[in-house]
Amino acid sequence: MVIGLVVHAGHRARFADAASTLSGVEVAWAVYEHEDEIRDRVAGLLADHRPDGLLLGLVPYARARDLIPADMPFSVTRSAALDLALAWARARGNGWPATPVSIDTFASETIDEVAEALGLDRSAITACPFDPDQPVADVVAFHREQLARTGAPYVISVRMGVAAALDGQTAVLHALATPGTIRADLHELALRIRNKRADGQRFAAALFRLASPRPDLDLARVGLQHLLLGTPEFADAWIDQRGARGVLVLAPASLFETVTQQWTGLPVLAEARDALGIQAVAGFGIGPTARLSVTLAERAAARAEQDAEPGAYLFTGDGVTIGPMGAAATPLAYTYREHGDLEDLAERAGLSPATLSRLAALERSLDGRPLSPSELARSLGITDPSGRRLIRKLTSAALVTETGSAQEHRKGRPTRLYRLAISEALG
Template sequence: MIGLVVHAAHRQRFADAASTLTGVTLAWAVYEHEDEIRDRVAGLLRGHRLDGLLLGLVPYARARDLIPADLPVTVTRSAALDLALAWARARGNGWPATPVSIDTFAGETIDEVATALDLDRTAIAALPFEPGQPVADVAAFHREQLARTGASYVISVRMGVAAALDGQTAVLHALATPGTIRADLNELALRVHTKRADGQRFAAGLFRTEKMNGLRQLLLNTPEFADAWIDQHGARGVLVFAPVSLFETVTHQWVGLPVLAEARDTLGVRTVAGFGIGASARLSVTLAERAAARAEQDTDPGAYLFTGDGMTIGPMGATAAPLTYTYREHGDIEDLAARAGLSAATLSRLAAIERGLDGRPLSPSELARALGITDPSGRRLIRKLTTAGLVSESGSAQEHRKGRPTRLYRLSITADSQDRR
């Protein structure tokens, strides 16, 4: 479970960025004014057993002392691309690139973008971020620069600046793009998985094809990957992060990878894969990228394994024994799936989500995000599970300041399987 601390105006942007992330449950702390941040973060930490926390510069500065020392944290911030896009919007509005007043961005970031766009750096006023700096001081800086330079607009990261300036000038918000947020979320999720390994070796697998969405769905529906973290990686890739033992099983000890043949037959295109085992999650991904690039040099579908100590295994073809449904931990899950009117693969993923929740209830929308489906589909799924006796109501929660409370449900798939065993 990853907690996100976001301004109310940013929530949809963060939700869009996280829409392809599977195997992760999101818990939200949403604020409208900066003085609400501490209470929202405290409530988030009290109400959830978080494995990681993603928040911006201002929330981190306001609530840093509340965050447990051993909790993995990523501070997301607007990047050079986000500033360049803000300038592009200004030019699209017919405004000059300079003079302009900018807050929060580091000086080197402004220098980098100004040089790339061939802008007059001396006509750009910049106020770097400082922890504890109130919005009123940021607004005062902009007023001073507007009066001095005659700038016609402001580029700001702080959501309260526009209100503080009270319409005195136009304010462009240089918000982090979904791509920037997504990269931060992916990096945090990898760190969380590494931390939770508890001595297990984890590996990365990168699958590449021309039909990335179809491949991702195929992997999500492959029972052997039920406990894996799966997400899009670039325009043609799907990244799988899981214990080495899982990959050893699906490759028959690094001999063959039948799912490549299944992808070829189902999607009608060639698919290759690369696996990486390194000392860190980042190194494992890098090795998997190199191994996939090597596999793409071959004519037939295949895979390679690269390890951090220089070992290479491959090519692994698509000719090993076919993948089968193996549910030793779940009991007779195929019967349960039939009872609920679901596929065995879907119920397998639900069982994996249940184990990750460790008894914590969740809302239909949380379940939908964990499975990568729409909220209405999540509610329909809850109704099916309720009818089959695989979920029970467990109170309610006020997810938003306005509106009715949301009902919470507790999954009982694994418990039911054990009762039937």
């Protein structure tokens, strides 16, 4: 496993210390001195090392996020409340007052939290929140203005470019992420990469079944089997007859994700209809064993046969159903086959079982990737305000965890990111 680390030259030792506890992981570095070098360094890292995942800070992420492949796991490490509190502790150790002071990069909510915990005068603390479009010179100008106004003996900064520009003019306390914070982010990223590999290598089953009996049943089944054998995506799959009118396919789960366009449709059904005149349905099964995967695929195919139009369903071992999947990638619908704990959890969270089951299916498709309230709303087909309200409900029920922030638009404040935690709550 290769993890790419995108860091400022002044942070390399800190990140190397954090990475030293990982075994079986090779670290590839993209080290920059100035922020305008970040994009070239990241592009070089991706081209030369082809890492399995990336760990990068707020500034590198803002500068190069469009370069990160869509299917690559990544984590954005950032200074936390603890790191800000430690900076204030160093100020006290130097004999400086806690306030007045100016701070950059930290979110106002984090500053409020730490100031309240330390009993500090919040009105004497000025903040310049992170803005990916704001140049270092503007952040430096902000600090200089506050220094001239308040006469504070120091500033608290996260960005190395700010510290370099202010060198000699005032003391700068770095509120950088501690090795412990970085280590936790690295371990979490490595685990996500391993889980993604395991999911991609895990075998799954698909059962293609002729939609109804017909006089030339054997000929039609053979035609369907030959069609599947000739489908490029199934080149490495095991394909054989299953019953009088079925064809069974065993392959890695990742292959089926590709052929169904991430479980949104199954174009091969349209090809069978148009090229061979065959009406067929399909069922997919993903379980902890090959035997259970086949059983789930048979149940999913039986469910598909109940619909008026030929389509496909996915049944998973943890109880999630995705479907119907039509030949033209019709919108997804999510249900839960076995309620039980889900209904109890939905009641505690103040949600309907249908909504919670859709969220459980969405969580699985995200594979650990965080999302914003707006992205959640788009995925569920609801309005942005409804998405924000849903996030608040999920937060109150401990069904999401906040993981950082991202700049979705060129202007405005960064939006918070959340990781769904429904599967864990269901046990």
